[in-house]
Amino acid sequence: MGLLENKTALVTGAGSGIGREIALHFAAEGAKVLVSDINDLDGQKTVSMVRERKGVAEYFHANSGSPQECEALVNEAMNKFGGLHIAVNNAGVGGPSVPVGEYPIDGWDRVIQINLSGVFYGMRYQIPALLKSGGGSIVNIASILGQVAFPNSCAYVAAKHGVIGLTQNAAVEYATQNIRINAIEPGFIKTPLLEKNMTPEAFAMLEKKHPMGRLGESSEVAELCTWLSSSKASFVTGSFYPIDGGYLAQ
Numbered sequence: 097m098g099l100l101e102n103k104t105a106l107v108t109g110a111g112s113g114i115g116r117e118i119a120l121h122f123a124a125e126g127a128k129v130l131v132s133d134i135n136d137l138d139g140q141k142t143v144s145m146v147r148e149r150k151g152v153a154e155y156f157h158a159n160s161g162s163p164q165e166c167e168a169l170v171n172e173a174m175n176k177f178g179g180l181h182i183a184v185n186n187a188g189v190g191g192p193s194v195p196v197g198e199y200p201i202d203g204w205d206r207v208i209q210i211n212l213s214g215v216f217y218g219m220r221y222q223i224p225a226l227l228k229s230g231g232g233s234i235v236n237i238a239s240i241l242g243q244v245a246f247p248n249s250c251a252y253v254a255a256k257h258g259v260i261g262l263t264q265n266a267a268v269e270y271a272t273q274n275i276r277i278n279a280i281e282p283g284f285i286k287t288p289l290l291e292k293n294m295t296p297e298a299f300a301m302l303e304k305k306h307p308m309g310r311l312g313e314s315s316e317v318a319e320l321c322t323w324l325s326s327s328k329a330s331f332v333t334g335s336f337y338p339i340d341g342g343y344l345a346q
């Protein structure tokens with residue numbers, strides 16, 4: 097019997113990287129998974145990967161930066177699967193790489209819209225659905241940059257710090273209503289988000305910043321997310337977990 101048997105889950109940004117691995121792990125543990133993304137081909141590829149492994153998944157296009165689309169995504173989960181027990185707000189973008197005094201206003205707005213407001217929009221509609229379904233778990237994918245600075249990344253760092261506060265606030269509000277809400281803070285993880293923006297030299301420099309001397313794998317993050325989303329984590333709420341090869345311990 098899988099850890100998430102008889103559960104239904106939605107994962108945003110599940111067409112790539114960390115979100116895809118979370119969807120695969122959830123399905124392998126028995127959950128029915130609604131895979132969501134703005135990149136339909138990639139999202140549908142995740143669904144095919146789940147089905148090849150005999151799991152259950154469906155795809156739904158939703159932009160996490162749009163409240164209407166976040167609501168539609170939750171409605172789809174309720175209609176298709178008859179309930180919602182687990183949500184992972186994972187969709188995110190990197191943004192421009194320049195200091196605060198030069199940071200483009202439209203770049204700031206976009207990163208905050210997707211990486212911070214998107215998590216609020218997600219929870220705004222997920223929580224009523226979880227309540228209707230008898231409770232469950234939300235995991236928000238933040239970052240180690242939800243705790244510390246990273247030069248030339250002000251919007252990303254501000255958004256991820258905001259996600260931690262938002263997670264704690266929501267967790268406290270719903271702690272007695274059988275909804276657990278936590279955040280994960282990955283260190284640098286080998287995903288397209290990183291790979292498409294990095295030279296090999298920058299990559300090597302990043303590896304050195306992690307005491308383990310390497311970057312993380314999406315599957316390592318998915319393991320933690322699966323545990324947090326399962327009844328094994330029944331007393332865990334309002335917490336945020338670095339998974340970073342020791343980065344924040346320095």
Ligand SMILES: NC(=O)c1ccc[n+]([C@@H]2O[C@H](COP(=O)([O-])OP(=O)(O)OC[C@H]3O[C@@H](n4cnc5c(N)ncnc54)[C@H](O)[C@@H]3O)[C@@H](O)[C@H]2O)c1
Nearest residue numbers: 109111112113114134159160187188239282284285287289
């Ligand atoms: N890779 C890392 O080093 C790292 C580290 C810490 C935190 N994170 C966080 O993990 C999450 C996933 O990142 P990843 O590295 O897997 O990135 P990725 O680029 O591989 O995947 C992100 C996915 O989100 C989708 N997406 C982008 N904007 C969207 C939107 N508005 N609505 C819905 N989907 C959207 C993309 O199409 C893509 O499929 C992000 O929140 C990111 O900030 C990543």
